[in-house]
Amino acid sequence: xxxxxxxxxxxxxxxxxxxxxxxxxxxxxxETSFKIxxxxxxxxxxxxxxxxxxxxPIADGKTIQAADQRALAKGINTDKCFALIKxxxxxxxxxxxxxxxxxxxxxxxxxxxxxxxxxxxxVDALLAADCPIEEAKPLLRAxxxxxxxxxxxxxxxxxxxxxxxxxxxxSGYVYIVSLLGVTGARAALQKRTIQLIKRTRHSTxxxxxxxxxxxxxxxxxxxxxxxxxxxxVGSAMVDLIxxxxxxEKRMLKEIAGFAAAVKKATRF
Numbered sequence: 001x002x003x004x005x006x007x008x009x010x011x012x013x014x015x016x017x018x019x020x021x022x023x024x025x026x027x028x029x030x031e032t033s034f035k036i037x038x039x040x041x042x043x044x045x046x047x048x049x050x051x052x053x054x055x056x057p058i059a060d061g062k063t064i065q066a067a068d069q070r071a072l073a074k075g076i077n078t079d080k081c082f083a084l085i086k087x088x089x090x091x092x093x094x095x096x097x098x099x100x101x102x103x104x105x106x107x108x109x110x111x112x113x114x115x116x117x118x119x120x121x122x123v124d125a126l127l128a129a130d131c132p133i134e135e136a137k138p139l140l141r142a143x144x145x146x147x148x149x150x151x152x153x154x155x156x157x158x159x160x161x162x163x164x165x166x167x168x169x170x171s172g173y174v175y176i177v178s179l180l181g182v183t184g185a186r187a188a189l190q191k192r193t194i195q196l197i198k199r200t201r202h203s204t205x206x207x208x209x210x211x212x213x214x215x216x217x218x219x220x221x222x223x224x225x226x227x228x229x230x231x232x233v234g235s236a237m238v239d240l241i242x243x244x245x246x247x248e249k250r251m252l253k254e255i256a257g258f259a260a261a262v263k264k265a266t267r268f
Contacts, residue, residue, distance in 0.1 A: 003096040003124045004149060004172045007046055008207045008229055017224035017266035018046040020209060021259060022100060022234030024067040025050050025084050026076030028245055033071070035248070036241065036255060037088050043256040044263030047096040048088070049211075049232055052081050054102045058130060063235040066242060078109055082121040089122030098125035098151065098172070106139070115142035125149035125172040133166050140169055151175050154200055156192045163203060173207040173230065176200060178214060178223070194226045201227045217265035224266050233262055 001009075011018055021040045026033050037048065053071035057064060085097065099118065106114045106128060118126060126148055128139060133152060143150040149172030154163055156177070167174065178193040193210065200208055210223040211232030220231035240258060244251030 002147075002149060002172070003094060004047065004098075004207070006094075007096050008173070011046060011229070015268050016046075017220070017228065017268075018207075018209065018230035019044055019220065019259070019263040019266050020047045020049050020098075020211075020230050020232045021045050021237050021262075022049040022051060022211070022232055023237060023241070024053055024064065024071050025081045026053055026071030026074055027067040027238070028070045028241060029074040030076065030080060030084060032248055032251075034084060034087055035252060037084075038091060039252045039256050040237075040259050041092050041095060043259035045095070045259060046263075046266075047098065047230070049098045049100050049234070050081075050085065050088075052076075052078060052099065052101045052105050054105060056104075057102060061235065063238050063242070067238045078105060078114075082117050085118075085121040085123060096124045097122060098127065098149075099123055100127050100129060103128045103131045111138050111142050112145075115139075115146040115148055119146040119148055123148060125151050127151040127153070127175055129153070133162070133169060136169065143171075149173075153177055154196065156196050160203075163200065167200075167204045167206065170204075170206060173209045174200060174204060175232070176208050176210045176228065177212045178210050193223065197223060197226045197228050217261045220262050221265040224268070231262065231266060 023036055053068040053076050057068055140150055151172050152166045152170045153175045154166060176196055197208060207229035209230035209232050210228045214220060214231050214233050215236035223231050240254050241251060
């Protein structure tokens with residue numbers, strides 16, 4: 001049983017959804033980044049979604065773009081990201097770890113080597129945000145070989161036919177994009193998000209995790225109540241890093257408080 005399978009089963013038994021925070025590795029610097037991840041784990045994170053900084057993150061809004069730039073300015077690269085993941089895995093041997101990454105970074109390293117290194121570091125799942133299902137065969141081969149779950153995105157404009165193709169190849173969980181556009185905190189959850197959760201639920205038994213715009217505890221509560229198994233919180237978390245760049249102690253305290261509040265909202 002994979003770490004993600006085990007976690008979702010445990011949460012289902014407790015009548016809880018998964019709180020999955022997203023952060024960019026190396027933001028605002030590698031040392032603080034590790035402290036942030038430890039704080040998230042200690043504050044109730046059920047799984048982690050980790051990003052590798054990229055110079056042209058086309059799916060991300062200004063918040064994640066700025067995080068990428070901060071990490072790159074501090075010298076983060078793929079080797080250092082894997083080194084950080086090894087430290088995280090040593091700190092917590094059981095928490096599921098997923099990567100949200102751009103295909104270019106995988107290609108630069110070589111698909112085979114990237115997946116081998118990811119597995120060695122302790123990665124459980126991977127989503128290449130800009131790789132459509134039509135071009136994913138090389139990733140799927142590497143994922144199967146190295147026993148990494150390959151995650152794909154379903155969006156509000158995904159047709160029924162295309163959704164079926166995506167779901168046949170997806171493993172671990174399905175990433176449901178809650179809105180059209182780039183990442184970023186939103187004030188309210190869109191009605192179409194709930195409709196998409198229900199539409200996808202009818203087509204697969206895989207866990208559904210909702211991201212893009214999940215920025216408040218009540219958003220997490222709403223998507224879990226609608227039938228999703230997890231809430232992915234990224235930009236709202238990264239905003240806390242940005243607002244406290246000059247005060248690490250306050251940053252970690254605010255992250256801990258927000259994480260605990262979102263986790264509480266996943267319990268029913």
